[in-house]
Amino acid sequence: MSKNKIPIGPFHPLLEEAEYFELTVDGETVVDIDLEIGWMHRGHEFISEQKSFTQSIYLVERICGICSTSHPLACVHAVEDIDNIDIPLRARYIRTLVGELERIHSHLLWLGLAGHFIGYDTLWMWAWKYREPVLRMCEIVSGNRNHYGIMRVGGVAKDVDTGAIPDLMKNLDMIDSKIVMVANAAKDDPVLKARLKGVGVLSYEDAIAYCATGPTSRASGVPSDIRRDDPTDAYDLVDFDVIVASNGDVYDKLVVRLLETIESTKIIRQCIEKLKTVKGPILNNVKEISPGEGIGRYEAPRGEVFHYMRSDGTNRPIRHKVRAPSYVNIPTYSASCKGISVSDALITLAAVDPCYCCTERSLKIKDIKKNKCSFNLLDLSRSKTKRIRRKFNGNK
Amino acid sequence: MGWYNKRLAKSLWVFHVSGSPCNNCDIEILDLLTPKYDVERLGIKLVGSVRQADVLLVTGVFNNKVAPKIKKLYEQAPKPVFVVAVGTCPASGCTFKDSYNTVEKREDVIPIDMYIPGCPPKPEAMIEAVAKLIGVLNG
Numbered sequence: 001m002s003k004n005k006i007p008i009g010p011f012h013p014l015l016e017e018a019e020y021f022e023l024t025v026d027g028e029t030v031v032d033i034d035l036e037i038g039w040m041h042r043g044h045e046f047i048s049e050q051k052s053f054t055q056s057i058y059l060v061e062r063i064c065g066i067c068s069t070s071h072p073l074a075c076v077h078a079v080e081d082i083d084n085i086d087i088p089l090r091a092r093y094i095r096t097l098v099g100e101l102e103r104i105h106s107h108l109l110w111l112g113l114a115g116h117f118i119g120y121d122t123l124w125m126w127a128w129k130y131r132e133p134v135l136r137m138c139e140i141v142s143g144n145r146n147h148y149g150i151m152r153v154g155g156v157a158k159d160v161d162t163g164a165i166p167d168l169m170k171n172l173d174m175i176d177s178k179i180v181m182v183a184n185a186a187k188d189d190p191v192l193k194a195r196l197k198g199v200g201v202l203s204y205e206d207a208i209a210y211c212a213t214g215p216t217s218r219a220s221g222v223p224s225d226i227r228r229d230d231p232t233d234a235y236d237l238v239d240f241d242v243i244v245a246s247n248g249d250v251y252d253k254l255v256v257r258l259l260e261t262i263e264s265t266k267i268i269r270q271c272i273e274k275l276k277t278v279k280g281p282i283l284n285n286v287k288e289i290s291p292g293e294g295i296g297r298y299e300a301p302r303g304e305v306f307h308y309m310r311s312d313g314t315n316r317p318i319r320h321k322v323r324a325p326s327y328v329n330i331p332t333y334s335a336s337c338k339g340i341s342v343s344d345a346l347i348t349l350a351a352v353d354p355c356y357c358c359t360e361r362s363l364k365i366k367d368i369k370k371n372k373c374s375f376n377l378l379d380l381s382r383s384k385t386k387r388i389r390r391k392f393n394g395n396k
Numbered sequence: 397m398g399w400y401n402k403r404l405a406k407s408l409w410v411f412h413v414s415g416s417p418c419n420n421c422d423i424e425i426l427d428l429l430t431p432k433y434d435v436e437r438l439g440i441k442l443v444g445s446v447r448q449a450d451v452l453l454v455t456g457v458f459n460n461k462v463a464p465k466i467k468k469l470y471e472q473a474p475k476p477v478f479v480v481a482v483g484t485c486p487a488s489g490c491t492f493k494d495s496y497n498t499v500e501k502r503e504d505v506i507p508i509d510m511y512i513p514g515c516p517p518k519p520e521a522m523i524e525a526v527a528k529l530i531g532v533l534n535g
Contacts, residue, residue, distance in 0.1 A: 010465055011413065013444030016422050016461055018414050036526065039462045040416045043495040048496060059491050064517065065420020110432075128430035146420045146516055335513050 003031060006342065010039055016113070017356045023337075024343055033337045035330065041360040048320040049184035053079050053153055053309075058306070058316060061147050063322065063327045064176055064358045069102040069308070070300030071322070071358075072151040077155045077232055077296025078309040079317075087233070090275065090281065091155035091282045093385060096234040097271040098141060098150055100264040102149045104175070106301035107257045107264075110325065111186065117347050118195055123186060130178040132172045140164050140171075160275055168272055176265050178343070183258040185198045189316035196251035199340065200348030201250055206335040214303025216352045219256045220248035230352055248336075248349040257353075288315070300325055302353050310339040324358030398535055401476070404450050405533035407439035409502060410462065411449035411473070415466050416455030425453055429474040433519045449502040451478045451529070454508070457485045457498045459527045470506040478529060481508045482522065482532070484515045 009020040024032035044063055048056045060071040073095060080087070087095075108131040115123025135145045141149035141160055150156050160168075187191060202212065207220035217224055225242045227235045240292035243259040245252035295311040303325030311321040329352040337348050414422050427436045440471060443449055446469050456465055469476070484490045484500045499505060512525045 011446070011461070011469060014415065016426075018465070019421065039459070039465075041415055041459055041461070041497055042457060042492045043497045046496060047491065047494050062418045062491060065418045066424060068418075068420070125431055128427065129432060132432045145518065146424070158534070166461075271457075340431075348517070355419065 010036075012309075019356050021349065025342055026339045027341075030337050030340055030342060033333050033345075035333070037356055037360050039360075040357045043057045044320060045361060049317055052315045052368055053311075053317065056320065057151050057153075058149060059151065060322065061151075063277050063324070064355050065146055066100070066106050066307065066355065067300045067302070067324075068147050069151070070298050070305045072148075073099060073233075073326075074296040074300075074307040075309070075320075076151050076153050076299040077298065078185075078294045079289060079292030079296075080309040081219070081291045081296060082309065082311055083286070083294075085154050086284060088155055088226045088281045088284060090159075090278050090280050092234040092237075093271045093274050093278060094141070094152070094156045094282065095158055096238065097160070097268055098138070098148055098156075099233070100271070101134055101138050101141070103264045103301045104261050105131050105138070106112075106181070106353075107261045110257060110350075111182070111303075113252070114250075114347065114350055117350050118192075118279040118331060120192070123182075126182055126185075130175065130182060133175050134177075137168055137171045137175075140168055146161065147295065151284055151295045153289075154286040159282050159285070162276075163380065165272060165276060169323045172265065172268060172272070177267075178254045179258075179261050179265065181327075183262065186258060187255060191250055192254075196254060197240050197247075197249060199250045199344045199350055201247065201249045202332055202336045202396045204246075207248065207331065210335060211328045212303070212332050212352075213325050213328055214299070214301070214353075215253055215256045215260065216303065216332060218243060224304075226297050226304050232298065234271065234274075234313075237274075238266075238267050240267050252345055253351045286384075289313070291322070293319075302326055302355060303329060303356075305358075307376070322361050324355065324361070326359040327361075328353070330359060332353050367392040397514060398490075401533040402535070404476075405530045406452050407441070408530065409412040409441050409443045409448055410451040410453050411443055411446045413446075413452050413454045413469055415454060415458040415462050415487060415502075416478060417483065419520045421485075424519055424522065425455070425482065426514045428519050433523065434496040435523060435526065438523075438526065438530075438535055439476060446473045448475060449473050451526075452506075453480050453482055454486055454502075454506070457489050457492045457495075458502055458505055459464070460499065461496045461497075463499050467505050478510070479506055479508045480510045480512065480525060480529065482512050483485045483517060484513055487513055 007021040010018040020036040023036040057072045059073045061068045063071045108127045112124040112127035142150045202220045204221045207217045207222050240263045289311045291313040296307045306323040306379045308321035309317045312318045
């Protein structure tokens with residue numbers, strides 16, 4: 001049979017961001033998938049290297065509007081790793097609190113969009129309705145609904161007011177009951193079960209082979225979680241479970257995310273309880289960063305986010321590298337999408353909760369058809385001259 | 397075109413164009429449709445095709461790859477079409493002014509009629525902007 005190609009994007013009603021997929025289909029079965037990215041590339045790493053360490057935090061916040069705690073948090077961990085800077089205990093709880101609030105709103109956002117993609121708009125409206133109190137809590141804690149601007153090297157910028165705690169608790173109680181209700185309704189829904197079970201399966205072996213992270217890997221039975229494996233901030237001081245499922249299909253990814261949301265509300269409750277008793281400073285004053293390099297990791301809602309910073313003793317990083325979770329999760333499409341029907345393709349693509357804004361850090365354009373050699377002769381020739389010149393100058 | 401604009405203002409159909417944003421304004425736009433803000437009560441509907449759109453909601457600094465596509469989208473939209481720029485990015489370039497991959501002026505790519513500042517703007521601000529647009533269309 002002849003194989004046809006279905007182009008999706010770059011501006012497609014179902015895609016939140018501009019991206020381009022090309023599905024190769026045989027009849028109704030997806031045979032292959034290709035992805036073209038680069039529509040979101042804004043050159044964050046380059047800009048960050050021209051800014052000071054504090055300005056970099058605001059910049060990496062704008063990598064992605066949904067992970068606007070994860071990136072700054074990994075970034076400040078990287079800077080703190082250079083000098084082994086201590087963080088006050090109260091600041092650690094506030095960081096964890098904001099991080100978990102972000103996880104809840106990101107997971108609920110995904111749940112809503114997933115419902116929207118499979119034509120279940122009631123789920124969309126529900127999930128987003130109960131996401132509003134979470135954003136309200138974010139507003140109470142940080143002053144903004146989305147970009148929080150609360151992280152600093154050595155602590156946090158804004159303290160949680162004691163007077164705000166009853167309001168936080170009230171909102172949290174509301175979220176808690178509603179999330180359990182939505183989770184039970186979504187888990188037990190016979191239509192959702194029939195629609196999502198056995199769709200887009202990512203096996204345990206594939207999850208390891210593709211180095212999947214976050215809920216994508218946990219749904220396939222790989223129990224990896226940076227919060228437990230490499231605890232930072234207050235994660236070693238609070239109790240929580242790592243949710244692991246075994247089937248690796250879209251339904252398990254949904255269940256993992258829903259149960260994680262409930263775990264997050266538990267963490268937030270513990271953090272707020274601690275904030276009542278733990279008093280003290282929230283920011284260690286960091287005067288300068290010594291030369292060196294550091295790494296920072298954090299479990300973003302989508303998986304592990306990794307930042308690398310190198311300092312030469314001045315007030316700005318000379319190298320800043322970002323690796324977002326979607327960078328490793330997106331290639332799992334080639335394992336999970338093959339052999340499914342076209343109607344299941346979209347929900348499978350959405351199931352890893354891809355974030356292209358996070359992913360597109362470097363841009364390399366190569367035309368494989370025209371230029372089969374992977375190197376450029378001109379560059380090779382010039383770099384040889386450069387090497388020889390360096391040798392001569394060194395000898396002088 | 398006064399008579400036409402007045403009829404248009406009764407129910408604005410919007411199309412969302414993301415020109416390399418950070419997703420935040422886009423999420424807030426979707427937030428407008430959900431129960432808390434629910435702009436459908438004002439007759440505003442998010443449509444799937446640019447050919448049905450009366451208003452383009454544009455977010456983000458346009459990078460060099462996406463800018464020609466946005467120009468093409470604008471050309472495909474039936475005129476009159478109003479372009480509302482959501483967020484600080486299309487207005488001033490936000491923190492991405494120094495980047496090597498963004499266009500210098502968004503106005504060179506498509507004409508922009510209205511700006512909503514904020515990073516991201518609150519949904520209330522977006523509703524106010526749309527209400528103002530409806531007021532202008534009614535004359």
